[in-house]
Amino acid sequence: MTSYSGRTMKCNEDLENERKKCTFDPLELTHLLDGGEDKTKERRDRQQFFLSDAELRDDVPNEYLSHKEKFENSIKKACALFKKVNESSGGGGSVDGYRQVLGGMLGSAVLNDGNPFALHFVMFIPTIMGQGNVEQQAYWVGRAWNCDIIGTYAQTELGHGTFIRGLETTAHYDPKTKEFVLNSPTLTSYKWWPGGLGQTANYAVVMAQLHTKGKCHGIHPFIVQLRDEETHHPLPGIVIGEIGTKLGMNCTNNGYLGFKSVRIPRENMLMKNSQVLEDGTYVKSPSDKLTYGTMMFVRVVLVQDMSSHLSKAVTIATRYSAVRRQSEMKAGQREPQIIDYVTQQYKLFPNIALYFALRFSANWLWEMYNSVTSELESGDLERLPELHAMSCCLKAVATADAAAGVETCRLACGGHGYMTSSNLPCIYGLVTAACTYEGENTVMLLQTARFLMKAWGLAASNQALTPTVAYLRQAVGRGSEGTFEKTMQGLIRAYWQVAAGKIKLCHQDMERRIRGGYSSEDAWNMTSIELVQCAESHCRAFIVEKFAERVSSLETSDALRAVLAQLCELYATYWVLQRSGDFLRFAGAKPQDIEDVQLWMESLLTLIRPNAVGIVDGFDICDEILRSTLGSWDGQVYQRLFDEALKSPLNREPVNMSFKKYMQPLFKSNL
């Protein structure tokens, strides 16, 4: 089952032949990725339930509407979707039901450019659950869950993003009335970006600088009502609207928000951790690390999301490359499928490999997150810094690599990839956004680098190291000599050597600069280009190792394992070649080794070639989720491009009004 809307065309022959060539069973891969045959069935049933519903489809594609119409249509569809979630769960809805529908593949099938209610479920409710005390949870989560109120999460301001301490919105406690007074003291203090804030939500969790008894205690969360529950009119003192169009995500209704002495009851401060007593006394949280949880959760989920988006892009580009025939490889012969060009394979297959690399890393991160969070509950904070360091660099590398991968896939489809109907531009819009939100990537890598510099210090002074940096122990006091071994295990070792070599070099450069009279802050800044690179190297070594581990530990048929092992080797060899200078400098590789890895990598492309379509088929992304003229199961690329073009409202009339109104008068005037 690859389409739930009943629309079928005969399959393209080239694509059919590709499917016959496959050496493994794509369905086995599907089950593996879903986590079992029963999970596959469950997912497909859920998709069938939602995607066969005509009410959730558009007559005129979103991209032809005005910005305002897009918003109104997204609210209409989001409401229809909620109704359906409710139906499916037999009333009341379920956390899982909402999550499945709002996030991930299914959500993007219905609302492909964002959902104005997303933050209600993804941030508003979870923040109240994570930061509210028991009474607050009971009151607010109930109301939010019933959708008596719709909330969002207002943190970022015009003047401040990743650097949270710099936020300027203030909440002053007034003990006389037992209220907080919220203000936006400057233009840069206006909240800016929260999804659903523009015209959708009537409540928000607002992050503001808490002032009480003449002292500022830093950023704390407050529940603030924005609009009247009955009329939806903005309340007095609330300055609110949407921030305008963006590169993508134009249906998320991102908004701005200013406060002019807005009063809220004391009870609206979320008080699970810190508290303000009635008289204004501030009671500090036992640990300020307890608020890290939600931020890390979002980053963990992001890595998973990136692999999903990428899987769509590679499915589209791979199928299209099997269908598209172009140019002349040998005189007189039929035009080849472009997937037979090695340069095309070099664009596609490393991104298929990247999908698995991100997917397996996301799994690891999810498991670590869960165990660290449960340790946290029992007061054990030991592994928090390591989780923080890995979530930062994986967030940065996953978003950047996925964005580059999606663009490579788009460009691999030539001009047709530029068409909105390929869906590749929209996927890029969603992926590239993640490079700057939830922690800007360079800042993220520098956070990891700080952890690595500390770890190097511990290694050098022979102190205990946590698992992800244990490899530094061996690197201390060793040079870059050693041999570069051209096996998968040899490559993994080489990746760790590169990371260790770069970390060591950064540490030396920092020390040299400090000895030379620079402050440690200046030395840090001066070394930061290399620090970013060492965090990336660390992350990539980690990804390669986890990929290889996962492949050898999975329970699969030999046929599927062979394919996964090829992809793992492809990821590893590809990045050796991309960073060949590092391997020559730090891992004992010789120029001849690089040439050998090039041949190895090329041989992998040849091995993967017959299975390429089978692998992306195994992702089991139905046509309604792909939403792509170039990527559909049947490969009827040209017919679908044409059919989509006919949906353009401009094509409904033989002559547009602009001819009579503007062109004819001008041209008759005989310029």
Next chain:
Amino acid sequence: MTSYSGRTMKCNEDLENERKKCTFDPLELTHLLDGGEDKTKERRDRQQFFLSDAELRDDVPNEYLSHKEKFENSIKKACALFKKVNESSGGGGSVDGYRQVLGGMLGSAVLNDGNPFALHFVMFIPTIMGQGNVEQQAYWVGRAWNCDIIGTYAQTELGHGTFIRGLETTAHYDPKTKEFVLNSPTLTSYKWWPGGLGQTANYAVVMAQLHTKGKCHGIHPFIVQLRDEETHHPLPGIVIGEIGTKLGMNCTNNGYLGFKSVRIPRENMLMKNSQVLEDGTYVKSPSDKLTYGTMMFVRVVLVQDMSSHLSKAVTIATRYSAVRRQSEMKAGQREPQIIDYVTQQYKLFPNIALYFALRFSANWLWEMYNSVTSELESGDLERLPELHAMSCCLKAVATADAAAGVETCRLACGGHGYMTSSNLPCIYGLVTAACTYEGENTVMLLQTARFLMKAWGLAASNQALTPTVAYLRQAVGRGSEGTFEKTMQGLIRAYWQVAAGKIKLCHQDMERRIRGGYSSEDAWNMTSIELVQCAESHCRAFIVEKFAERVSSLETSDALRAVLAQLCELYATYWVLQRSGDFLRFAGAKPQDIEDVQLWMESLLTLIRPNAVGIVDGFDICDEILRSTLGSWDGQVYQRLFDEALKSPLNREPVNMSFKKYMQPLFKSNL
């Protein structure tokens, strides 16, 4: 003068301070780039004339309109623009007037997402002039020039782009009626992409396979009427419409076109080169290379265009980075300007350098194009292959580097770069399109590689070499030994060594594969990843050398020359580090050399830092052309972001209709 619409705000203080720090006179740079003080004045006067006109501005920004409204608005503004060109030239218009207004900076200020009439001037008229005989020129160019007719250029089809020989549209000559009969024999033969084809043009130059006397003679150009001149209705047999929305360029009205036995007179075949006589006899062109001219012209212009687009992006990101303050470098101190972070400098300054690199290469290419074309006129085809090879690789490298540069600038602006009002998403849309149009980049690089393989063969057999590949002579028979010298001259030599080393390696790999029994076509395909890379290395060596030559030959003050020399070194050191593996393998660099180049590159960032704003000020791009909330001259970033957001039609009403219509009924039902 930096704004022509009279809107002024007090300048941001940080930006003012930056301007005071500058060590050279930005106006000198402006004059240098314009080609003299008088040219600067001329350009500014022209901008003043067009950009002070309120009729050419939008009340509601384009991005809020529906696709159809965008088209109608673009026709309205394009017509107003034509009227104004006509006024300015005192009636009749001028080639230069149209070119200045349609292409380049001024055109994009008025119509920022494409102009539906562009191909009329850029392709339709030039093709008739280049490929029509004298009578055809006299008749058609006159009508086109008066805008009695509006034309486009229809080459690309649904199924064929870069590989022109594969086009399927047919033109059969019928000697009985002395007409050509045009047909679209398949769905894939439908024309697809031509700008202005959808609802705008009434004529087109159509490229079709010419059949006469039972024989096919390949692709030839025909003038075909598409729509009635009075009513604008499509003529019988003409199937026409627009292809739908795209990643960008949504005002170019790209169209599709099919023919059902459409008859045109014999005289409508453009016959300057090949001809079909009345009886159907085909007379071949003396050389099929004569048609190359237009294609190369477009590529030459593209390299220039890319530098213009990039100059906007770096202006925006550099000014924003001077205004934006974020995070804490040293405890207790004011938040630093983000331009003081070395990682930020590393994103911005190499792209400032890239602008000059592309600009100077474009100048060189333009000069070569002109001299080769005049040689061509006198029958001398000798330098054509070299011009072809350089225009191909420069097209590919310029578009790819500019696209990456624009995205880096956008991401360097954090979340705000994602806003449409930053103008960075739109600039990216225009630039990335050029990676696949006018010759897909990988195909382009492989064309250059073919030239390089031949050149290596000539060098190895001691035959004459043309100037751009003369360096191969020394590389024959030499290994990769030699020393890597850390001077600018040393780097240039190293770049040539890298290119030669990679070309030699490709040649060896090709030969080894052929000896191993592969056909030369298969060997070519198997070596193609490396072939692409050797074409890129060749191109980059060329760019570095021309950059250095230009800097030393320009007549400037010492202060400006110092700045340009720093940027030249930055470009060179930056790409050594990006491709460090190549320099270690082929140019005798040692690991320590790479560390030294890293320090050299970092020292250049420090030197450029105080002049960064001055340099982009020197580009002299007025606010109306920049169209960016983040990049305006006065640096009032936050106020402008806010002002733009208020223009969103969603912000005109306190409550959107979707609340009463969709949200309230659903939520009242108590999910």
